[in-house]
Amino acid sequence: MNIAKDTVVTIHFTVASSDGTQIDSSKNGEPMVFLQGSHFLIQGLEDELDGKTTGDKFVVDIAPNLAYGERHDELVQAVPKSMFEEMDVNPGMTFRATTDDGEQSVMILEVNEEDVIVDGNHPLAGMTLNFDVEVLDVREATEEEIAHGHPHTEDGSGHTH
Ligand SMILES: [Zn+2]
Known part of the structure; x- marks a missing residue:
């Protein structure tokens, strides 16, 4: 069958930045299983x-x-250093922060005397991504999977009810 909304799809993928640097790949581990149309993947994919x-x-x-x-x-x-209290902050560190837009991943760019410079952009924001994809399996989602918005794998990994 063909991939459409409410199918459960298994793929192997490798994603790289436009200069060819590999960012992530499923090929050294388990393939990725997802519910098409659930926005688990980025829109373009x-x-x-x-x-x-x-x-x-x-x-x-x-x-x-x-x-x-x-x-x-x-x-x-720039965030006052005092907000980090006892935390040992270093450039490159990431942490979860609660913002007006909800939970967000924030990266520390720079630490100076008084301030910590943080970046709330997604690490892959602004990047054109190159995907190399192989479709391994396509099946219809069950009603339960559609209701939950995610696939239920045979071994139930990562998901209990
Ligand atoms: Zn579920």
Whole structure:
């Protein structure tokens, strides 16, 4: 069958930045299983998978607006060091912060005398991503999976009811 909304899809994928640097790959581990149409994947990849079937392979470049969005300079902010209390903060560290937009991953860019410069942009924001994808399996989702918005794998990994 072909990939469409409310199918459960298994893929192997490798994703790289436009300069060829590998960011992530499923190939050294378990393939990725997801419910198509649940926005588990970035929009550009869901769009590209639509209509594909088991055995299909493709390579695609996905622009930021269909991936993790553009970078927003206003999300780079100086936070008083005192807000980190006893925490040992270093550039490159990431942490979860509660913001007006909900929980967000924030990365520390710089630490100086009084301030910590943090970046609330998604680490992949502003990047065109190159995906190399192989479709391993496509099946219809069960009603329960559709209701939950995610697949239930045979071994139930990562999910209990
Ligand atoms: Zn569930």
